[in-house]
Each structure stands twice: as structure tokens, then as C-alpha cells.
Amino acid sequence: MAQSEQEILAGLADIVNEITGVAVADIASEKSFTDDLDIDSLSMVEVVMAAEEKFGVTIPDEEVKNLVTVGDAVSYIAKASA
Amino acid sequence: MSLITAVSGAPFARMLGVGSYSPARVVTNAEMCERIDSTDEWIRERSGITERRFAAPDETVADMAVAAASKALASAGITADQVDCVIVASVTHLKATPSAAAEVSHRLGAGRAPAFDISAACAGFCYGLSMAQDFIRGGSAKYVVVIGVEKLTDIVDPNDRSTAFLFADGAGAAVIGPSDTPAIGPTVWGADGSQLDAITMSGRYEDLRDDETAEYPHVVMQGQAVFRWAVHDMSIVAQQALDAAGITADQLDAFIPHQANLRIVDAMVRSLKLPADIPVARDIVTSGNTSAASIPLAMDHMLQAGQIRSGGLALLIGFGAGLAYAAQVVELP
Numbered sequence: 001m002a003q004s005e006q007e008i009l010a011g012l013a014d015i016v017n018e019i020t021g022v023a024v025a026d027i028a029s030e031k032s033f034t035d036d037l038d039i040d041s042l043s044m045v046e047v048v049m050a051a052e053e054k055f056g057v058t059i060p061d062e063e064v065k066n067l068v069t070v071g072d073a074v075s076y077i078a079k080a081s082a
Numbered sequence: 083m084s085l086i087t088a089v090s091g092a093p094f095a096r097m098l099g100v101g102s103y104s105p106a107r108v109v110t111n112a113e114m115c116e117r118i119d120s121t122d123e124w125i126r127e128r129s130g131i132t133e134r135r136f137a138a139p140d141e142t143v144a145d146m147a148v149a150a151a152s153k154a155l156a157s158a159g160i161t162a163d164q165v166d167c168v169i170v171a172s173v174t175h176l177k178a179t180p181s182a183a184a185e186v187s188h189r190l191g192a193g194r195a196p197a198f199d200i201s202a203a204c205a206g207f208c209y210g211l212s213m214a215q216d217f218i219r220g221g222s223a224k225y226v227v228v229i230g231v232e233k234l235t236d237i238v239d240p241n242d243r244s245t246a247f248l249f250a251d252g253a254g255a256a257v258i259g260p261s262d263t264p265a266i267g268p269t270v271w272g273a274d275g276s277q278l279d280a281i282t283m284s285g286r287y288e289d290l291r292d293d294e295t296a297e298y299p300h301v302v303m304q305g306q307a308v309f310r311w312a313v314h315d316m317s318i319v320a321q322q323a324l325d326a327a328g329i330t331a332d333q334l335d336a337f338i339p340h341q342a343n344l345r346i347v348d349a350m351v352r353s354l355k356l357p358a359d360i361p362v363a364r365d366i367v368t369s370g371n372t373s374a375a376s377i378p379l380a381m382d383h384m385l386q387a388g389q390i391r392s393g394g395l396a397l398l399i400g401f402g403a404g405l406a407y408a409a410q411v412v413e414l415p
Contacts, residue, residue: 040128042345045310061307 003081008055008074015050016070019043029071037070057081091221092260095214097415098160098225101153102254102382103146104369105137111247118243125247130344134250134370137233143175143253144185147231150253150378151190158257158415160225162191165257167223169213170199171206171374173403174233176287186229196223203281204340204402205271206230206374207254211398212269212408214258229255230374237283239300248343249301250370254378256415267327270319271408280304280311281403312346312401316409317353320399323409331356335394336384336414340401341366341376350399361389373402381414390414 003011013027022037033039039047044067048059051073057080059067067073110133111122125131137146147170155162168187175182183197202209207230214226231253238249258266281303289296320339324331337360339347344366351362365380372379377398384390392414399409 041306042128042309042343045306046313046349049310049314061304061310064306 003055003078005074005078008077009070011054012047012051012070012073012077015047015054019046019050027070029069029074031070032068033070033073034068051077055081089221091217091219092224093219094261094264094266095218095258096261096265097211097412098257098259099154099156099158099415100254100256100378100382100385101150101155101157102252102375102379103149103153104135104252104379105141105146107136107138108133109136109250114247117240118246120243120247128343128345129248130347130364130367131247131370133368135252136235137251141233143170143172143231143233144182144189146233146251146253147172147182147186147229147255148189150231150255151186151227151229154227154255154257155190158259160257160259163193165190165192165225165227166195167214167217167226168192168195168197169210169226169228170197171202171210171228171230172199172232173201173203173206173373174236175199176236182231190227192227202273202374202400202406202408203404204342204371204373204376205400205404205406205408207377208269208398208400208408208410209271209406211256211258211266211410211412212271215266218258218260224260226258227255228258229253230376230378232373232375234301234371234373237299237301239284242300244305245301245303248371250372252369252372252375252379254375254380254382256378265413267323267329267411269408269410270322270326273404273406275404277307277311277405280307280405309343309346311405312342313349313353316399316401316407317350319401319407319409320350320354320397323399323411324397327411329395329411331360333395334360334397334411336361336363336390336396338363338377338381338384338396339399341369341380342371342402374400385414
């Protein structure tokens, strides 16, 4: 079942909030995980694992480094789950 | 009918005592940062470590193993001459032969007890525990000493900012003996050789023989891949060990995972949905990652501090290079 990018963004924001404590309101498409949200590499792995489970997708380790912004992750999940 | 006489051992096995040894030298994050481009805050956030212990240059794996095993024997109330098997789990006895265990056994006074080393990295202690239990139940031994010991400073590049602050030195030992009731659950174990590169050495020692300019081999690790494997796959293995023992998380008195990284420990606790009040080993904070030594070291420290009690049930899980892993539920000595 394909989900809209808005639904994915909302779901991803919940995951990021749960794992890192970053406020949901601060999590927007243009935000960089590292520079804006201060999410380190290990938290990023946890976010990825939770996203894989929630959205039923696979995000290989070599893809994770390409997911610079929240929007990158939303697009990747949207494509992978289409 | 066979002409061969068979033997059988005790109905069950249990840990009778533990002991540990930490080198005297405390190394703070501030001292680490003299060699690597890092900060105390960065190291604490990424690993939970505030300080670790480094062995003296002339202190060997066997020295540390003997110290820990002597304490474990005293705690178990078993004398060295009663020991009939010595297993040393280590990846840092940097001498191809003879084994560290043969030296340790001799120095302990275990006479001609069979002695050998196993190489299962951070899973080594749990591998050894499983073997000890099977030896005792199979009639091959009555009292087995299992020692996890590492001098990781010998194989870590002190200038590598991604690994130098993580690894440390130490030893932990347990004495395992016969029991009338089950006190070591079934071991869920394995090794995934398809991921050899996740934690490996930068080269081979013979490279130095062939090329004098070759770099001394040191540990290299794909941190994110290992983190993902540990948190995801090892939480499944830990749950399987609980299921195999017929124990539910709320019956546990302690969770003592390999002290790889505090972030892995915390993520596993979340993933396993352990009750919030269960004591969890967080010995890495002051001991660093001591590979095969970390589980018995943490167990001993928790027992000494009164955080856990003898007779309680603990879930152990070791995991590391190989990628080798082993988990079991044990009754604490």
C-alpha cells in the first residue's frame, strides 16, 4: 500500500522524535539529519531500522549516507514502498 | 554390542563462582584525546565510556587470566587441583603456540588438566560457558575454568579516532561445575562468516615478515554495520535464548550483554522490551570494551556492588568479530 509523502514524513518524524527526542515540529523535509537535527551516525542507524519496520522497506547501509535530509529519506521510502 | 566403555557426567552444570581482574592504570577520555582528535563529550555520547583500564606494557594475557581465575576459584570454593579443564577465550594472545590456557593452567596449579584457547572474539566467554556445560554433562570434566581475557591495546591503533577510545584490557573468569538442577540454559549460538569484514584486522602478521615497511596490523571496524547487526539480529538471538530456557523477560534478575558500546546496550534493552527495573550491565562506562572479558567482568562487578544476587537469573549474550555470537540464561553464582 503506497503512502503519500506527507504520511511518510509524519511517520518518520514520530520515529526521529522517539529515538532522539528532537521535537516533531522541528522535523521538516529540508532539515539535515546531521547538521540541523544533530543526529549522530548511530542514532541514524536506529532511525533507519525503525523506518524499515514501520514502512516495510529495506534501506541498505550503503544508501544511508545518501540520506542527508529528512526529505531524502522520505523520497527514498516513498520510492521503495511504491 | 560395542566394546567401548562410555561415560556420562553430571545431570546439569552451573556457574559456581566468578572473578575478575582489571589492570591498575585508569585512562580517562582526556588522556585518550592527547592521541586522537576527539573530546570527552563526543566519546561519552558515542559510547558511554568515561574511562577504561590499560594493562602495563609487560603485563600479559596469561597474567591477567591467572589473576581473574584465582579469584573465581576462591569464590567457588574450588581448589586448583580439582580443576580438570581450562578454557581461555581471547583474540589477543599474540603467540601462535603454545596456548595461553596451558600457561594459565600450569600457573594456577591445575596440574595436567586439559587446557586450550578458543577464538570467538567478544562471544568467546559465552562459547566457553556452553562448552564447559557440555563437558561436565558429557563426563569429560567435573570442574572447568572459563576465562575471557583481552589485551586489546596490543591490536588497536592508538591513533585511530574511531576505535582507540573503545577498546581496553582486562579479564573475567568463571568456575563451572556439576549441578543437580538446570542452571545454564540452552545456548543459542552461531557465526556469520559472510560478514568477516565488519570487524577485522588491517593486515596479517606475516606481512611484516615479507615487507619491513608494512603497517602493524590493527583492528578495523564498520561501526554502523556492526551497530545495526548488534541491535537488530542480537536482540532476536537474545529473545531466542530466553525462549529456549523457557524464561520470560519479567523473570530475569539481570541482563548482562557484551559491553560493546553503551548505545548498543540501551538499544537492545529497548528492543527486547525488558522491564524497566531489571539491572542491566553498563560496566563499559568505566571498563571500556574488553571483548571476551566483558561479560564475566561486568557480572563480577555487579555481584560485588550488590546490584545482582546469587541465585538470580541473568541473560548473557556475547557478539563480535566473525560475526560470532552466543547467548544463554544462567543462574548467577
